[in-house]
Amino acid sequence: MGICTVVTDANISSGPESNTTGITVFSMPGWQLALWAVAYLTLVLVAVTGNATVIWIILAHQRMRTVTNYFIVNLALADLCMAAFNAVFNFIYASHNIWYFGRAFCYFQNLFPVTVMFVSIYSMTAIAADRYMAIVHPFQPRLSAPGTKAVIASIWLVALALAFPQCFYSTIVMDEGATKCIVDWPENNGSKMLLWYHLAVIVLIYFLPLVVMFFAYSVIGFTLWRCAVPGYHAHGANTHYLLAKKKFVKTMVLVVVTFAICWLPYHLYFILGHFQEDIYCHKFIQQVYLALLWLAMSSAMYNPIIYCCLNRRFRSGFRIAFRCCPWVTPTEEDKVELTHTPSLSRRVNRCHTKETLFMNGDVAPSEATSGQPGGPQVGVPIES
Template identity: 90%
Template sequence: MGTCTVETDANISSGLESNTTGITTFSMPGWQLALWAAAYLVLVLVAVTGNATVIWIILAHQRMRTVTNYFIVNLALADLCMAAFNAVFNFVYASHNIWYFGRAFCYFQNLFPVTVMFVSIYSMTAIAADRQEAEGYIAIVHPFQPRLSAPGTRAVIAGIWLVALALAFPQCFYSTIIMDQGATKCVVAWPEDNGGKVLLWYHLAVIALIYFLPLAVMFFAYSVIGFTLWRRGVPGYHAHGANSQYLQAKKKFVKTMVVVVVTFAICWLPYHLYFILGNFQEDIYCHKFIQQVYLALFWLAMSSTMYNPIIYCCLNRRFRSGFRIAFRCCPWVTPTEEDKMELNHTPSLSRRVNRCHTKETLFISGDVAPSEATSGQAGGPPDGVTSES
């Protein structure tokens, strides 16, 4: 959250100045703490349950195991871990301004949040730029380039995690436990440098890499995709008859992912601006009201972890069926045979192959959405037509 006496730490698990053990300058009344605790508890329960369900829907059903959906699993896993391992512990730290969780978890808490946030946003970026998926930038704008294979998908996911760990490593390396006027603190004790410029540039670079740069890439990718779909149609396909349904389904998928990206951007923007301001005006952390501001901004940022499952359920037929099956034990949820067929049966497909230019004309019915990807040849069928294991 920042501190008045030690250098501001623009990571997910910074703390405030304290005065005494157990009771700090920023201790709040019990009723206020209970309200914040309830808000964070609801957030964590919805995020963990929703993202775990998304992972189950994809991994437990072969029809759902597609390239796009593997990136969605990666995104859901990152969001689940963010809610489970960062929201709770950082809320306790921010509300009491005392670190209760030991040295090892201090290292973890300064490594993991930046890592999973990087994984989240770059999983979304990979979906936007995916060359195999029919809804991705390369597949729509350059449909005849080589597709992304299953091993390639695993390599991209592994690369995202490795780069994320490398980016967060400096904060973990310089993490330490200190005693500040009788209170235990988990801080990042950066080495002395000329006016703190190294620290400032590191923080700005992290925010640029985990927020502004990938959002700019996705804005460009989805802008070109939208122009291609809404103005010129899909290269290599004619938008008439059954193919018109295909085009509409792809538009629906793009709308879904745009909602996901915009939601993420809105949730995290105030939080990043808060820390950018704190790097230039550190005295803001000394005002008592800043605790309430921080808890509100941190809740908004963490809430991004619970919206994606809701978006998938509302905008995608197969995920909606999956959620009904997953929560069939609830008395108000009644899955149907159609729900089971959505996840377990391959839809009928009539294919005419036009051998000129290796293009295929497809006649399909149904919804194409994040769960509906395929491994066709270059210029081949869109994701959702067949399943890929």
């Protein structure tokens, strides 16, 4: 960005070019800085507490340890890291326009946020793929525990590879007495490299996974709502199981839509900045950037709220986790929700394929039964 730049994106994947910033005449009154600080502090506290609680609910209760829920743990971990590292340090850099944190952390801040944003959205994509196989092709083999770990590890490795170029060209410079953390692309074709890298990042961590998830959930929705899921019948316990799957799909669609809405303005902001750099010279741009950054970062705090509001089992987990609060009173039913295995269960074996209709990974958070991911388990949820 140009010399008029007020703020910088030293660490967000969708704005690699925004690591360059200059001294400007813009200044923020103390009361505005205090209001923004409160807004960002609230975001960080809610996101870190909520996602840490989601991770605890799943890992501390065997009934919750399913393939889908392990991807939710990966998503929660990425969102927690995004809030704890990216939101805090990016806000300080954006509001003061000076890099206080040294060279090593400059490298880290240009590597880690690209990584966790990739992990976040591809964890959602993995959940969509897992639900697609479980609902549309329930007789096909499912991911085992080692397979789930391999997918999660692959997501992190690919994310690190995508973020590496921005980290590699990171450096610390002095600009009129102020320390800046910038991405110093090579002089020859540097602007073209920047543009192509920027576009590649946006496609890979926003548009492509959203298209994949749109297709997956469209097929899942069509399959569920026309009641044509193989092996399901429109009566009795299977009806409850089908309703549970519908409810989970609605939950994850809301998670994906929330993510897309929160990040779209931020991506558009930097795409516009590529072609119209003079927008960074307007006095109001600092407030615009801080607002768009807060909206993008806030995507990290909504998922735990969505789980708690739409899923009875997570709601029970949150009540147990916050039982020390005077206004929270967990019941015996809450404990049963996380530990009790449904008594009504049945196993349907196919003679020729020797496959099980319902497997332990086949359940959403509201459907989870005991056992490890990928192990054979048939269960009808107590409540959707």
